[in-house]
Amino acid sequence: MAESGLIIVDKAGEWTSHDVVAKMRRIAGTRRVGHAGTLDPMATGVLVVGIEKATRLLGHLTLTEKVYEATIRLGVSTNTDDAEGETTATASAAGVTAAGIRQGVAALTGEIMQVPPQVSAIKVHGERAYKKARAGEEVELSARPVTVRAFDVLDIRAEGEVVDVDAVVTCSSGTYIRALARDLGAGLGVGGHLTRLRRTRVGPYDLSLARSVEQLAEECVILPIAEAVSAAFPRRDVTAEEARVIGHGGRLPAVGLGEGPIGVFGPEGELLALVEEQGRTARPIAVFVS
Secondary structure, three states, rough: OOEEEEEEEEEOOOOOOOHHHHHHHHHOOOEEEEOOOOOOOOOOEEEEEEEEHHHHHHHHHHOOOOEEEEEEEEEEEEEEOEEOEEEEEEEEOOOOOHHHHHHHHHOOEEEEOOOOOOOOEEEEOOEHHHHHHHOOOOOOOOOOOEEEEEEEEEEEEEEOOEEEEEEEEEEEEOOOOOHHHHHHHHOOOOOOOEEEEEEEEEEEEHHHHOOOOHHHHHHOOOOEHHHHHHOOOOEEOOOOHHHHHHHOOOOOEOOOOOOOOOOEOOOOOOOOEEEEEEEEEEEEEEEOOO
C-alpha cells in the first residue's frame, strides 16, 4: 500500500486537475488519490493531492486560504471571464488610469458578494453551470459572500487599446479570480478577463514544496499525513486513554482550540483523528486509526 500523505504538485498549464490525479495514481501506485480545490486548465501552480488515508483531509483543506498571481486584461470581455473563452465585447482601455485601477481593486477587497462565472462547476438544478452555459443556456447564478484579504497591484502595462494588470490575490475558499477580473473591468466600464493565473499557496502549502509531475515521476515526494495535519491545523496531543476513546469514534472534552478542524495525536506522536469542538466536547470528523 502506498504511504498516506499529501503530494504538492506544481500543475502545468493545459492540464485539468483530473489529469493530474490520473498521473499521480500511476506514479504513487494506488487508485486512492484525490485533490483539494480544482485549478482550471489554464491555471498553473499548487494543487494539493491526497494519497490513501490523506484523501480524507482534502475536503477540509479545500476551505483554507489561497494565494494567486494573476494577470488581468482590461478592454476585452469573454464568455468564460478568462483567455480560454470567446470574446464577447471590446472597449478601449486607453483612458483607464492607474488611480482608477487601484480604486477598482480597493472596491473588490475585503468581504464582498461575488457572482461566480457562467462557466463554473457550481450546480444549478442538479447540473454543472458550465454544461448549461456551453449548451447555450443563460445561467442564473446568485452572488455569494467571499473574502479577498489582499488584492495587490504589482504592475500596470498599457498596450494599445488594452491594459494588463499584474496582481497578487489572497482570498478565501470559493473566490473566483476570473470573476475579480470581470468585475474590475466592469467597474472601470471597459470589461476585463483573466489571461494568466498561478496559484502559489493553499493553506500552509506553497510553491517551495511543490514539484512538477515530471519531477514526481523521478522521485515521488510524499508529505506524511501526520506532518501534513500539523502544518495545516491546530494540534492536540492526548493521553493513551483519550487515544483509545477517539480511536473508537468517541468524543473528548473540548480544550478551547477553536471550532476546528483540530489534529489529534497519540502519545507516540501518531495521527489519530481530526476533531471539531462543539460547546464542551470535541467530536471526531475523521478518524485515521487503522
